[in-house]
Amino acid sequence: MARRLDYKDHRRELEANRYVYAVVSRRARGLSIGVNLNPDKACNFDCPYCQVDRATPGGPSRVEVADLASELEDLLRRAAGDLWTTPPFDTVAPELRRLADVAFAGDGEPTTPPEFPATARAAREARDRLAPGVPLRLLTNATLFHKDRVRTALTEFDELWCKLDAGTEQYFQIVDGTRLPFRRILDNLLLVARERPIVIQSLFLALDGAGPDEAEIAAWVERMLEIRAGGGRIDHVQVYTVARTPSDPRCGPLDGERLEAIAARARAAGLAAAVYA
Numbered sequence: 001m002a003r004r005l006d007y008k009d010h011r012r013e014l015e016a017n018r019y020v021y022a023v024v025s026r027r028a029r030g031l032s033i034g035v036n037l038n039p040d041k042a043c044n045f046d047c048p049y050c051q052v053d054r055a056t057p058g059g060p061s062r063v064e065v066a067d068l069a070s071e072l073e074d075l076l077r078r079a080a081g082d083l084w085t086t087p088p089f090d091t092v093a094p095e096l097r098r099l100a101d102v103a104f105a106g107d108g109e110p111t112t113p114p115e116f117p118a119t120a121r122a123a124r125e126a127r128d129r130l131a132p133g134v135p136l137r138l139l140t141n142a143t144l145f146h147k148d149r150v151r152t153a154l155t156e157f158d159e160l161w162c163k164l165d166a167g168t169e170q171y172f173q174i175v176d177g178t179r180l181p182f183r184r185i186l187d188n189l190l191l192v193a194r195e196r197p198i199v200i201q202s203l204f205l206a207l208d209g210a211g212p213d214e215a216e217i218a219a220w221v222e223r224m225l226e227i228r229a230g231g232g233r234i235d236h237v238q239v240y241t242v243a244r245t246p247s248d249p250r251c252g253p254l255d256g257e258r259l260e261a262i263a264a265r266a267r268a269a270g271l272a273a274a275v276y277a
């Protein structure tokens with residue numbers, strides 16, 4: 001029997017494509033058309049839980065906007081037509097056979113390439129024409145929101161899903177593998193959340209068997225409350241964990257009970273929170 005394609009099977013299909021892929025997303029609850037702006041696999045974070053295979057080299061860093069737009073248009077058309085009768089998509093569970101979103105989320109931070117604004121415009125135009133009503137999402141670590149070229153391009157997206165994996169500088173550096181200042185991320189989140197609601201996506205994991213301690217979770221909640229107190233709006237918080245093979249074998253998932261307890265801390269502070277175990 002053919003393998004059923006579901007969210008546990010996150011292999012990318014349409015391998016001939018350079019930028020646009022399709023996965024069944026558990027968080028989007030359906031087919032997510034992904035746009036990868038980092039074919040070179042470069043990222044300004046180095047999260048130990050990252051699932052990008054950097055052992056094999058990536059492609060050129062330059063993004064060909066016209067090629068990307070063409071791949072996206074083709075897949076948007078197929079999602080409204082023959083895709084669901086084509087292997088492996090014909091094995092997707094019926095309730096997941098829906099185009100859930102178009103998401104900029106690939107092998108690195110999507111806002112870093114210089115072509116980000118042009119690709120965002122192209123994706124917005126294709127979505128408007130071929131899949132109106134399907135949300136265009138940006139999954140981002142928010143490191144570059146303070147740059148004008150990035151901030152302007154954010155307006156092309158319906159939703160911003162922003163990473164916040166920590167509450168303290170020290171833990172942030174560990175779980176996101178960066179020396180970029182935590183303050184920069186927090187300031188950027190506030191900057192944009194003052195203009196429009198953002199979604200916070202927080203991955204919590206066990207590192208050498210140990211999850212974040214209570215003080216870290218309290219600090220994480222505190223950082224979100226600071227955004228709110230500063231006039232920022234948080235639509236909701238997504239709490240999830242490692243689902244696939246991470247780059248660092250010290251990383252493992254937290255169990256559902258622990259994730260629920262973390263989400264409960266956010267809810268107790270008045271934030272809407274959902275768990276994706």
Ligand code: SF4
Binds near residue numbers: 051176
């Ligand atoms: S920000 Fe995303 S792509 Fe970059 S290292 Fe972290 S998990 Fe990987």
